[in-house]
Each structure stands twice: as C-alpha cells, then as structure tokens.
Amino acid sequence: DQQVKQNSPSLSVQEGRISILNCDYTNSMFDYFLWYKKYPAEGPTFLISISSIKDKNEDGRFTVFLNKSAKHLSLHIVPSQPGDSAVYFCAASDRGSRLTFGEGTQLTVNP
Amino acid sequence: GAVVSQHPSWVICKSGTSVKIECRSLDFQATTMFWYRQFPKQSLMLMATSNEGSKATYEQGVEKDKFLINHASLTLSTLTVTSAHPEDSSFYICSASLSGGGTDTQYFGPGTRLTVL
Numbered sequence: 001d002q003q004v005k006q007n008s009p010s011l012s013v014q015e016g017r018i019s020i021l022n023c024d025y026t027n028s029m030f031d032y033f034l035w036y037k038k039y040p041a042e043g044p045t046f047l048i049s050i051s052s053i054k055d056k057n058e059d060g061r062f063t064v065f066l067n068k069s070a071k072h073l074s075l076h077i078v079p080s081q082p083g084d085s086a087v088y089f090c091a092a093s094d095r096g097s098r099l100t101f102g103e104g105t106q107l108t109v110n111p
Numbered sequence: 112g113a114v115v116s117q118h119p120s121w122v123i124c125k126s127g128t129s130v131k132i133e134c135r136s137l138d139f140q141a142t143t144m145f146w147y148r149q150f151p152k153q154s155l156m157l158m159a160t161s162n163e164g165s166k167a168t169y170e171q172g173v174e175k176d177k178f179l180i181n182h183a184s185l186t187l188s189t190l191t192v193t194s195a196h197p198e199d200s201s202f203y204i205c206s207a208s209l210s211g212g213g214t215d216t217q218y219f220g221p222g223t224r225l226t227v228l
Contacts, residue, residue, distance in 0.1 A: 004154070009152070036219075041221070041222065041224070042222065043204050044155070046217070098157060098160065099155075099157065099217065101155040103154045
C-alpha cells in the first residue's frame with residue numbers, strides 16, 4: 001500500500017525554466033510534508049517542508065504547494081539550474097518523526 | 112551543520128554471513144535514529160526506529176531477528192543483517208533526529224550498498 005506516490009519517474013526541463021514535481025498521498029492523517037533531494041550513492045538532503053495548516057511555503061527558488069482536499073502537493077523550482085539535477089523525494093509524516101517516502105522523481109535540468 | 116556518517120559505504124559478502132553497518136551522528140546527539148532500505152528505482156522504506164537505550168521499533172514485515180538494531184549511545188546505532196541472502200542486497204540508509212527536533216531535523220547518512228553473493 002503506497003501511501004505516498006510520485007507518478008512521474010522522471011522530468012526533464014531546460015535551464016531557467018520552472019520545474020514542477022508532483023506528489024499524491026492517501027493517508028489523511030499525514031500532517032507534515034517534506035521534499036528531499038538525493039544524489040546517487042548519497043543520503044537524502046532536506047529541501048523544504050510544509051505543515052498541513054498551510055497551503056504554500058517558499059524558500060528561495062523552491063516553493064511547495066499543498067492541496068489538502070486533493071491530497072496533493074507539488075514542488076516548484078524556478079529558475080531551474082543544472083545543479084538541481086537529482087532525484088527528488090516527497091515524504092509525509094503523521095504526527096511524529098516517522099517518514100513515508102514516495103518513489104522519487106529524477107529531475108534533469110538541461111543547460 | 113549536522114552530519115551523519117555510515118560505515119562501510121559498500122560491502123560485499125557471501126550468503127549466510129552477517130554484516131554490521133554503523134551509523135554515527137558526528138556533531139550532535141541523536142536520541143532517535145531510523146533505518147531505511149532502498150531498492151533500485153524505489154522509495155526509501157522505513158525498516159525500524161531506534162531510540163537510545165531501548166529496543167528498536169520495527170515496521171510491519173521487517174524481521175527483527177534478521178535485522179538486529181542496537182542504539183548503544185546517543186551518537187551510534189548499528190544495523191546487523193544476520194545470515195544475509197541475495198534478496199537482502201539493497202541500499203541501507205540511516206537518519207538521525209536531533210534531540211527535541213521536529214520532523215525536518217532528521218539528517219540522513221550517505222548510505223551503505225550491500226551486495227550479497
């Protein structure tokens with residue numbers, strides 16, 4: 001039972017354009033959502049998070065949007081840079097520290 | 112920043128042997144550490160949550176007798192894969208949570224690639 005799903009295994013965008021990564025969840029008990037970035041053979045690095053009481057959180061080039069009614073969140077990166085190329089994981093937490101991860105989306109930003 | 116290390120970074124072993132993986136928080140104390148495994152092109156799956164000085168809490172479907180977790184100090188947790196088999200080959204990642212930290216203060220190690228022949 002995959003409670004957090006990232007339906008796009010890969011995404012390719014041009015440098016300078018916007019990257020939009022999507023994530024859907026099924027568990028209505030999730031109240032905290034996070035995005036992690038991961039390079040090959042490395043552990044995930046925290047990027048940005050959002051609480052279920054908000055619908056938007058912005059940090060520099062990264063913005064996360066949460067649509068609770070649709071159980072959907074997205075990560076916007078603008079402008080995209082080649083160094084952003086990595087696997088992005090969406091994760092969710094239900095009132096604690098246990099994280100449930102999505103399958104990840106490989107983002108490739110082409111120069 | 113908070114740094115988590117893992118040792119070894121990769122290991123190859125024969126079927127039936129046991130392998131120990133260490134996870135250390137280098138510059139902070141972690142009351143809670145987590146162990147994940149990741150198969151190729153799949154998500155990180157939480158295996159267990161370990162708290163310093165107490166028994167680990169395993170996720171459903173994870174064999175506690177096969178994946179032994181010890182959290183002996185606030186900076187060290189170990190995962191021992193006992194009687195490893197080829198299906199145990201995977202990427203094992205630990206994370207450490209800062210004492211009193213929220214969900215976003217979970218710091219991940221670089222991972223350990225286990226290959227069982």
